[in-house]
Amino acid sequence: MLKRWLAVPVLMMACGAVALAADCPPLLEGQLPKLRVKESIDLCQRFASKPLVIVNTASFCGFAPQFKGLEALYQRYKGQGLEVVGVPSDDFKQEAKTGEETAKVCYVNYGVTFTMTEPQKVRGPDxxxxxxxxxxxxxxPKWNFYKYVVDRQGKVIANFSSLTKPDDADLITAVEQALASRP
Incomplete structure (x- = not known):
């Protein structure tokens, strides 16, 4: 009798994990290594059903001061569920050579508290x-600091060039639209 009693919760947990995986949008499948921490981010587990701003960054790009604006955007809307995900990349040859340097630029120079990953390829087959x-x-992305606003279902509702600052009215409108979307 005890075995049967224990089997029910285990079976329910297993079914729940399968249902969660089935509900994960293709955008959020997989993991990315977190910047300067020996852990990976399970994108589905961390960001499923959340509105997102995803941006490819570069530490030595002329647009790097946008980190401050992205942090302000995150602080303004995180209480409503917004997540900002920064993905450093050297695809345009402007990223630091080490994760340590990237972390210094993001965390020390600009005070970033939103999620940052280790540098990744963001263009092409790789x-x-x-x-x-x-x-x-x-x-x-056509350059560094290309921004994507993603709704709670994992669909891009708007994308913005590097020239668009994080406090741009159109970007704010897209973020508020993403916040209003239903999972």
Whole structure:
């Protein structure tokens, strides 16, 4: 009798994990290593059903001061569920040579508290899965600090060039639209 009693919760947990995996949008399949921490981010577990701003970054790009604006955007809307994900990349030859340098720029120089990953490929056939899906829904980043606003279902609702600052009215409108979306 005790075995049967224990089997029910275990079976329910297993079914729940399968249901969660089935509910994960293609955009959030997989993992990415977190910047300067020996852990990976399970994208589905961490970001499923959350509105997102995903941006490819570069420490030595002229647009790097946008880190401050991205942090302000995150602080303004995180209480409503917004997540900002920064993905450093050297695809445009402007990223630091080490994760330590990247972390210093993000965390020390700009006070970033939103999620940052280790540097990744964001363009072409070697791009990480996340950016392959972003590109398939819209377009690949044309330069550093290309921004994607993603709704709670994992669909890109808007993308913005490097020239668009994080406090731009159109970007804010897209973020608020993503926040209003239902899972």
């Amino acid at each position: 791009a990480v899965h996340l950016f392959k899906i972003l590109a398939s829904q819209t377009s690949a």
